[in-house]
Amino acid sequence: xxxxxxILKINNFVSPNCLITDIGSSKIESSKIIRxxxxxxxxxxxxxxxxxxxxxxxxxxxxxxxxxxxxxxxKEKNTKKKHLNIxxxxxxxxxxxxxxxxxxxxxxxxxxxxxxPHLVAYNLVKSAQEFEKKQNYxxxxxxxxxxxxxxxxxxxxxxxxxxxxxxxxxxITKAINLFIxxxxxxxxxxxxxxxxxxxxxxxxxxxxRSKIIKLKQDIDKPDFGRx
Amino acid sequence: xxxxxxILKINNFVSPNCLITDIGSSKIESSKIIRxxxxxxxxxxxxxxxxxxxxxxxxxxxxxxxxxxxxxxxKEKNTKKKHLNIxxxxxxxxxxxxxxxxxxxxxxxxxxxxxxPHLVAYNLVKSAQEFEKKQNYxxxxxxxxxxxxxxxxxxxxxxxxxxxxxxxxxxITKAINLFIxxxxxxxxxxxxxxxxxxxxxxxxxxxxRSKIIKLKQDIDKPDFGRx
Numbered sequence: 001x002x003x004x005x006x007i008l009k010i011n012n013f014v015s016p017n018c019l020i021t022d023i024g025s026s027k028i029e030s031s032k033i034i035r036x037x038x039x040x041x042x043x044x045x046x047x048x049x050x051x052x053x054x055x056x057x058x059x060x061x062x063x064x065x066x067x068x069x070x071x072x073x074x075k076e077k078n079t080k081k082k083h084l085n086i087x088x089x090x091x092x093x094x095x096x097x098x099x100x101x102x103x104x105x106x107x108x109x110x111x112x113x114x115x116x117p118h119l120v121a122y123n124l125v126k127s128a129q130e131f132e133k134k135q136n137y138x139x140x141x142x143x144x145x146x147x148x149x150x151x152x153x154x155x156x157x158x159x160x161x162x163x164x165x166x167x168x169x170x171x172i173t174k175a176i177n178l179f180i181x182x183x184x185x186x187x188x189x190x191x192x193x194x195x196x197x198x199x200x201x202x203x204x205x206x207x208x209r210s211k212i213i214k215l216k217q218d219i220d221k222p223d224f225g226r227x
Numbered sequence: 228x229x230x231x232x233x234i235l236k237i238n239n240f241v242s243p244n245c246l247i248t249d250i251g252s253s254k255i256e257s258s259k260i261i262r263x264x265x266x267x268x269x270x271x272x273x274x275x276x277x278x279x280x281x282x283x284x285x286x287x288x289x290x291x292x293x294x295x296x297x298x299x300x301x302k303e304k305n306t307k308k309k310h311l312n313i314x315x316x317x318x319x320x321x322x323x324x325x326x327x328x329x330x331x332x333x334x335x336x337x338x339x340x341x342x343x344p345h346l347v348a349y350n351l352v353k354s355a356q357e358f359e360k361k362q363n364y365x366x367x368x369x370x371x372x373x374x375x376x377x378x379x380x381x382x383x384x385x386x387x388x389x390x391x392x393x394x395x396x397x398x399i400t401k402a403i404n405l406f407i408x409x410x411x412x413x414x415x416x417x418x419x420x421x422x423x424x425x426x427x428x429x430x431x432x433x434x435x436r437s438k439i440i441k442l443k444q445d446i447d448k449p450d451f452g453r454x
Contacts, residue, residue: 025372050371054436070369109366112358117373120351123413124344125432127406131339139336140435141442142297144277145252146344148445149376155436158429165417165425176414179354180407186350187403190392198392202385205352208367209281209382215368218375 003030007037016041019083021090023047025110025160026167027074027103045083046074048106049096050114056157067095068216075100111171115164116179119172121153122161230257234264243268246310248317250274252337252387253394254301254330272310273301275333276323277341283384294322295443302327338398342391343406346399348380349388 003024014020020043024030027046034044051069053060071091073084084100091098101109128147132139143151165172189198212218230251241247247269251257254273261271278296280287298318300311311327318325328336355374359366370378392399416425439445 050369069371109364109369110372112355113366113369113374114372117351117377119413120347122429122432123406123410124347125435126428127409128339129435131405137336139340140438141444142277142336142340143439144296144444145337145341146380147340148439149380150344151436151439153373153376154432158426158433161429162425166420169417173414173418176410178358179350180410182354183350183403183407186346187400190396191400193393198389199385201353202349202388205349205381206385208352208356209378211367212370212375212378217368217371
């Protein structure tokens with residue numbers, strides 16, 4: 001069921017005392033639909049917890065899923081401070097750190113940190129499949145050298161990701177363009193064996209890893225055979 | 228020290244009774260150098276164990292590192308069966324499964340399952356850095372939604388990866404071209420909201436994940452906060 005239909009149902013049952021939130025991954029489009037269809041008396045403030053994995057549904061719940069994870073609270077022009085406070089308390093109670101963002105800023109940031117990475121993972125796996133078919137090589141079994149890690153991300157729920165890609169298509173298109181521009185530059189460096197340029201890039205990107213670990217967004221234990 | 232200089236040193240010390248192997252990630256170029264500079268009496272058969280992680284050096288060794296991992300043994304025109312048997316025994320003894328490949332087949336397959344994934348990971352992190360700078364957003368801290376996983380791969384040793392990219396540049400260039408072609412098709416699907424085409428792709432790529440788990444190249448436990 002899409003968000004419009006959910007709202008039309010909710011409209012009949014929710015009292016003005018309730019505060020509704022959602023945990024969608026893109027915010028501009030859903031915010032438009034909420035503004036258009038939600039009964040004026042009902043309150044809705046969006047959230048986006050940056051937690052979870054490649055599996056979906058309550059059966060994959062985990063008790064410490066939100067511990068130390070960021071949760072974005074969406075603040076729009078008319079969002080009441082009272083409602084933000086309630087929502088903030090809720091997310092903190094289950095372990096999250098919270099931060100306020102506009103729908104526009106949210107969708108820009110996550111086009112780069114989440115939507116593009118997922119698309120790139122899907123695209124890498126698709127390219128490997130095509131290559132396998134064309135070359136008639138059985139290559140998936142040699143995936144432990146890198147492809148394996150992308151396949152995990154590319155196993156995420158397809159309906160959810162279709163909706164995210166479509167909802168945030170403008171930001172994602174820009175992110176894809178930046179990505180392709182940089183990949184073409186890498187290709188040129190590789191083809192011309194530009195030692196200085198490529199080393200600079202590889203050293204620079206390595207720094208992000210230390211930053212992510214320092215920010216407790218990942219652990220520093222190296223990932224071997226996962227056994 | 229590059230492989231040519233290593234060979235020139237080895238030439239003076241290794242007896243014809245020894246069998247040498249290496250564990251390099253690309254094989255066509257190194258095979259040429261070995262053929263050109265190694266003393267004719269000395270035997271060298273290349274290996275490529277598909278094991279390891281983003282960290283390098285003996286201090287990151289692990290006792291079960293090669294367990295159930297593939298190790299590619301490189302079979303060339305003049306490779307002696309006797310030498311392949313010795314090498315095969317060695318890798319099996321430390322837990323690996325082995326398979327024979329020509330340098331050409333090896334470099335093609337790994338351009339797709341390992342070299343391109345690493346390049347794409349580096350490129351994604353680089354694009355995120357550029358975006359962060361340009362937008363003046365502090366976005367790395369919100370990396371748990373996907374970017375985080377790429378940053379691990381992009382933290383691999385830069386000298387090693389420069390050499391792999393340069394050595395296997397022809398196959399990698401082809402792999403990049405296929406990847407960009409597919410990414411542009413995804414972009415088109417997203418921009419035109421082509422529901423049928425995008426769902427087909429997302430469902431197809433998901434199947435690779437089950438295949439990888441079935442082939443024991445990864446575990447099926449979902450990856451949450453890694454805590």
